[in-house]
Amino acid sequence: MSSDTLRDGLLAEIQSIPLIDPHTHIDPHRPAARSLDDILGYHYYTELAHSAGMTRAPLAADVPPRERAKALMAHLDRIDNTAQYSWLVEIARTFLGYRGDRLGARDADWLFDQAERLMSQPDWEEQVLRKSNIEQVFLTNDFDDPLTGFDTNRYVPCLRTDDLVFKLDQPAVHQRLAKATGVEVGDAMSLRRAMTALFEHFTRKGAKACAISLPPSFSPGRVSVDEMNRALRPGGDATMRARGVFWDLAEHCRQFRLPFDLMVGVNRQVYPGGVYQGQDLYDGRMSLIQYAELFNSFAEVPFCVSVLSSGLNQELVSYSWIFPNVITSGHWWYSNIPAYIEADLKARLQAVPKTKQIGYYSDMYKLEFGLPKFNMYRRLLAKVLADDFVRTGAINEAGAVALARQVLRTNVERIFFAAA
Amino acid sequence: MSSDTLRDGLLAEIQSIPLIDPHTHIDPHRPAARSLDDILGYHYYTELAHSAGMTRAPLAADVPPRERAKALMAHLDRIDNTAQYSWLVEIARTFLGYRGDRLGARDADWLFDQAERLMSQPDWEEQVLRKSNIEQVFLTNDFDDPLTGFDTNRYVPCLRTDDLVFKLDQPAVHQRLAKATGVEVGDAMSLRRAMTALFEHFTRKGAKACAISLPPSFSPGRVSVDEMNRALRPGGDATMRARGVFWDLAEHCRQFRLPFDLMVGVNRQVYPGGVYQGQDLYDGRMSLIQYAELFNSFAEVPFCVSVLSSGLNQELVSYSWIFPNVITSGHWWYSNIPAYIEADLKARLQAVPKTKQIGYYSDMYKLEFGLPKFNMYRRLLAKVLADDFVRTGAINEAGAVALARQVLRTNVERIFFAAA
C-alpha cells in the first residue's frame, strides 16, 4: 500500500468533502440495492463476465437471484484484475462485512446472505449515503416521469432526452409525449409546445439539468421551421428531425436556465449479442468541432460535456479553455478507469479554469456504487494534486484541498443550483 | 538504476516465466543471426539510421557485410537515445560479450568479429533461446510455404494472408496459389476450395493461427457469391475482392478453429524512398467499429487484435471489454516503445478481462531480439504491476506474478493451443 503521507493527507481531506453526485441512474423509489443480485446485475459485471466467457443464460429473468449471483461470481476470477472488480471488493468490505481481499465463487453464498440481511435494514439507504459522504443525487428521468413519491431535494430530477431526439418517430414515444404533455406533436410549433410543457413540469419539480447521450456522427445545427415541419411528418428525415428537436431542447435550456449535459460519442448496439446495457461502444473519429455552432449559439447555456476517450478529452480541455459555456464533466464509461482518469484529470487541472470543471459523477444505478467509484476518483485526485501540484511547488496543501473542493462540490452547486 | 525492491522482485519472478512468442517473422531454417550484419539489418536500425541521414547505399546487396555493419554503426550516435538502440546494447552485452554501455562506430570491427565467432557455435540457437527463456516461437508463413524441414513444435506455423486478400489479382500470386493448392481460382467457389486446401495443409502441419495486416481504410463485410464472382474477374473491384477473401478467411478460421490475428491500421509504402521494410506508416483516422460486423458474425473465432496507436488502443480496450471474441494482442511496431507500452498496458490491465490479453510478442526476424524486446516489456509490466496494482492495494505480490503469467504465458497456451 501507499506510504505517501502527502497523498494520504490530501485524500483524507478530500474524503471529508460532502458530495453532490451530479449524474446517476438511481431509481428514487428503490435507490439502494436489496440483494447481492442488485449489485452484480450492474452491467459492468455482467458485460465483463460475458466478455470473459459467461453465457447470457444466468441473466434470464426467471433465474433465481441467488443462482444468478453465483454464476456471476464464478466468473470473477477471470476479471479480478479490473477496476470494476475492485469496486465490488470495496462494496463487500465497506458495506457487507467482507474481510478478505480476493472475492470469488466460494464467497457467493455467504455474501448473498450477508447482503440480504444487511440491506433489509430500514435505514440502509441512509447508512449507504452517510458512509459515502453523499448528500444529493441527480437522477436521469424519462421525459414522462411524473416525478412524484420521492424527496426531490435529495434525489434531484434531471430531464433525459435521448428518446425525444432520436425516437420521436416511434409511435410509443409519440404517444408517451402526448400523454405527458397533452400535445399531439405533428409539426414544429406543436413540438415546441410539448417541450415547453415538459420543461415546465420538470423545473416545477426541481429539475436541475437536461441531459442526453449522442452518437459520434451527430452534429447539432439550426433547423428551419419548414425543414422541421417536413422532418416531423411520417417518413421525414431522421437526421433533420434529431437536429431540430435537439436545437429546441437547447433553446428550452436557455429559457428555463437549465444546464445541458452532453454525453458525446456513444454508438448504441454495436454488439447486439451482448448483455443488457453491455452492447454499446464508440468510434474515436469525431470532434467537438461538430458542436461549435451549438456552443456559439447558446452562450447562456452551460454545456457539461462528457467524452469517452482521452483523444476527445484533449479536445474537451481545449474547448473548455476557450468557450465560456463549455464545462468538463466527469470521467465517463470507457474512460472511467484509473489509467484514463489520471491522464485526463491532470490535463484538465492544468489547463481549464478551475471553476469550469465538474470533477466526477458516479453514473450509478444503486447507491452502493457511489462510494467505490468516488473513492477511485478521490485517490487519483489526491495523487495528481500531490505529485503535479504540491510537489512541483505550484500550490500548497491547503490550496490543493481547496482545488479538490472546487471541482468536487463548489462547481456542482454553482453550475446546477445557481443557474436554474 | 532503479532501486525499487518491489519492482525488482516482480521482474525476477516475471523473467522466470518460460515464454511462447506468439508472433514473429523468424525463418525456421535460419532462426538465429549468423553475423552482426544480420542484427543490424533489422529494419529498426536501417530505417532509423536512414532517417538520421544514412543513404541507402551501404544497404545494397553487393556491399560486404562488415562494411554495411560499419556504416550502420557509424550512425548509432544519432539514434542512441532510442529504445531500439537499447535493444542493440542489450544484445551486445548478453550475447556478444560487450562490456561497455555506449555502442558506437569504434566498436564495429570488434563486435563484428565477436558475433562471427560466437554465432558460428553449433548450439547458438539453443543458447539464445535458453537465455531468452523462450520455448516456442510462432512463424509468419507465406500461404505457399511447404512447412517442411523444421521442428513445427518449436517453430509454430502461422498462415499469413496479406497476399491473398490484397494481391490475388497479381498473376504471380494467382499462380503461387494454383501451385500450392492445385486450384485455379476464377470464382467464389474455386476460391473457397483453394482456401480450404491451404487451411488443411497448414493445420496438418500444426499451424496455430491465421494472420493478416490491414490498412486503415479496410472495413470487413460479407460479400455475396455474385459480387465475389464479379470481383474475381480480371478488372474486378479490388475492395470487394479484398473483403470477400477476408470474409472467407474468417469462415475458414471458424471451420478450422484457428484464431485470427488482425494487425490493423498500417499504410504500406507511405515513404517509397525508404529502406526495405522502412516505408510503412499509419493514419490515426480509423475505428474498430469498422470491424463490428466481423466480430458479430464470427463469435466462435478469437480475434487477436494489434493496433498502432494509443488512441486505437483505447478503442481496443473497450471493444475487448465488450466483445467476448476480441483479444488485446501485444504492442505493435510504432506502439512498441516504452512510453506507449506503459500507457496501453496499464489501461488493458485495468479494464480487460485478464484471460483476454496476449501480453507481448517480439515480431522478431532473428532470435536474438526476443530477449531485449521481451525484457523491455517485462520491465514495464513489473513497473505497472508494482505501482498500479500492488502499491494501490488492488493485488498482492503473488497475485501480480500470477497476472503476469496469465498475460505472458497462460493465455497464449489457451487461446492458440486449446482452440485448434
Next chain:
Amino acid sequence: MSSDTLRDGLLAEIQSIPLIDPHTHIDPHRPAARSLDDILGYHYYTELAHSAGMTRAPLAADVPPRERAKALMAHLDRIDNTAQYSWLVEIARTFLGYRGDRLGARDADWLFDQAERLMSQPDWEEQVLRKSNIEQVFLTNDFDDPLTGFDTNRYVPCLRTDDLVFKLDQPAVHQRLAKATGVEVGDAMSLRRAMTALFEHFTRKGAKACAISLPPSFSPGRVSVDEMNRALRPGGDATMRARGVFWDLAEHCRQFRLPFDLMVGVNRQVYPGGVYQGQDLYDGRMSLIQYAELFNSFAEVPFCVSVLSSGLNQELVSYSWIFPNVITSGHWWYSNIPAYIEADLKARLQAVPKTKQIGYYSDMYKLEFGLPKFNMYRRLLAKVLADDFVRTGAINEAGAVALARQVLRTNVERIFFAAA
C-alpha cells in the same frame, strides 16, 4: 517541492545551456514588455479569464492599461490552477520582485507599479534575455516586412506565409504582395516571380525559416500550371490556389535552403465571440498522411512539424522516425501544458533520432515569457531524463545532459543555421 537530487542536478545543467528560441512572435522593435498590461494582454490570460466569465469590455482599446490589468487580475482566482497562471507567477517573482505565491486581485496596483518602474530601465531587454539564458530569438514576419531597424542576428527573421496561402484572393493581400515585390500576381508564373522576390529579400536579411499554420483539412499536393492559372483568376478555386501557393513555397524552401515550419491542425475562428487570438481551436480528425506527398517530393527540405494533440504527436513520432526530412518541433499551443508535454516528449526521446528533435520554442509575444515557458519544458525534460533514461540505466547523467543540449541547442543550430 521536489527533493529529487538527480532531477535537480539535471535541471541545473539544463538551465545552463544557452538557448536559441526557434519560434516566437516577438516584435523586434518592442521585444520586451513595457507594462503589466503587456504581460496580461497575452491571449493565454485574456482567453482563460474570458472563459472563466470575464466579458470582453475591459479589453477594449480605450480602457486604461491599469484598469485592464486590474480587471484581468480580478479573475485570476478562477484560473490559478492552470499552467499559464504559473508562468505569470514566475514572471512576477523573477522579473518584478514579487515575493508571494498566490497572485491575485489585491496585487494588481503594486505589480502594475513595479512593472512600470522596472520595465522602463534602458537595459530591460538585456536583463530579460540574460536571466532567461536566451541568445537568439526567431521572429514571425509578415511577407511584406521590410526587416529593417533591428539586429537580425539577435532577432532572426522568419517568413510567415499564412496570408499568401490562404488569403491571396483578398485585394489587400494582393496589393501588399505587389508593393513588396513589384510583381502583380495574375498567374502561376507571376506568382513564382513574386515569391522568388520575397525569398531573396528574406534570405538577404538573414531569414532562417519559412513558416505556416495549416487547418486540419489541408492536404498539400502538386498543382499543374494550368490549374494554378485558373485558381489565381477571380473566383478561382480556393483549395487549389492554397495548394498551389503552398507547393511553390516548398519549392522555394528547397531552392533557398530554408527549413519549412509546419504548424498543422488549427481551425481558425471556431469561437468568433472570443477575445483577440482566443478564438481558434482544432479538430483531432486529421493525419500526417495528408503530408506524405509533400515529404516525399521535397527530400531536401527539413520540415519542422508542430502538432496540437497527443494523438497526432504519436503520428509525428512515427513519421519522424521514418522520413529523414521530418523533424519534431516543440509543444504547440493546446499541447503546451505539462501533462501533454511530458507524454509527448517521452515518446519523442524514445523513438525519434536525437538529431531530429527541436525540443521547444516559446511562441512568445514578449520576451518575459521565454523564461517561464522554457523553464516549464526544462523541468519536464529533467524529469523524463531522470526517470526514463538515467534511472532505467539507458543513459548516464552526462549522457542525459548531452541529450538535453542536443534537442535544446545543437539541433536548432544545425537545422536552421547550417541549412541556409
